[in-house]
Amino acid sequence: MLLADKTVIVSGTGPGLGREIALAAMREGANVVLGARNADRLAEIADEVDPTGARVVWQPTDITDHAQTEALAALAVKRFGTIDALVNCAALDTVAGGLEQTSWDDLRAVLETNLVGSLAMTKAAMPALRRDGGAVVFVGSQVDMKVVVDHPQLAYAASKAGLRTAAHYLAQEYGPDRVRVNTVSPGWMLGPPVEAYLGYMSAAQQVSREAVLADLEQKMALPYLASDGDTAEAVVFLASDRARGITGQTLLVNAGEYMR
Known part of the structure; x- marks a missing residue:
């Protein structure tokens, strides 16, 4: 099993990709820590991941509230003793349009969630990740590399591009501590x-x-x-020791729609 005896935090555990990542991590032997804003949905997914509750714990978490990101990281350490991997899946992806159609408030909200919030969650988990080495996986998006003309998402694409660039800096900053930082970018999923x-x-x-x-x-x-399950498999690989020589990279999961 790729993640045997590892502890993995999945932020943004919703009914799609977050759920698939949690299920895949559990299947591969991990203890799973789930965070998202919707408590009822979290409880349902946690019960699906591990009905016994022995290898799963969850807590409502809004990643734009830095105290809540710190609380989720603390919960992981308290329950399972460490953090081996963090998967940043939480995102605000409902703001569509180009510059003329996107309000400043919407732009700020997307950046605050997708970029600042993901970095806050990473900062909260980093002390535990640095102790024994670990992995951070950001969920990016193909839209920050390939413009979708008939469905523009300026704010979302810009936030994911910023996050992908931040991953390069984090990979360099925390590489000496054996913390790997990579991005999985799905296309149509x-x-x-x-x-x-x-x-x-x-x-x-x-x-x-x-x-x-x-x-x-x-x-x-x-x-x-490609499905959200396919993306989850790529995330689990990058979170595992099988990817111990990979950092600062972006893996597209898109059935070859866009190649670079």
């Missing part, structure tokens, strides 16, 4: 948000869900739309 998109486009175009999906898949090098 089959999960709850994309399923909603497929349903919307199916109704708008009066075609089947399968037809909309096929149109997306034909843009990929692989005849396949």
Whole structure:
């Protein structure tokens, strides 16, 4: 098992990617610490991850509140003794539009969550990560490298680009402590948000869900739309000792839609 006896924090444990990461980490032997704003959803996912509660703990966490990020890191250490990996999955991704359509308040909110909040969570976990070496994995996005013309997300893309650059600096800063920092950047990712998109486009175009999906898949090098489960597998790998020689890198999980 890739994460046997490791303790992994997953911030932003929602019904899609965060849940898949938590389940994959548990499957690979980890103790899992879950944080997100929605307490009811956290409780449901924690029960799914480990109904016994022996290897999972959770706490409502808003990563824009630095006291709450510190509390989640402290909970991990109190319950399991250490932090071996942190996965920063929490994100605000609902603000769409270019410069003319994006309010300053919305831009600040996206940056405060996706960039500042993720860095705050990382700072809170770093003392434990530095003790024995560990891994930080940021969940980025392909949109900070490939502009989506028909669905612009200026604020979201800028925040993820900033986070990817920050990962390079953190990899250099904490490399001497054997802390690795990498980014996994999905493209189209089959999960709850994309399923909603497929349903919307199916109704708008009066075609089947399968037809909309096929149109997306034909843009990929692989005849396949990568899922949130596929992204979770990449995250788990980078969090594990199998990736001990990898830091400061970005791994695209996109079925080859965009290559660099």
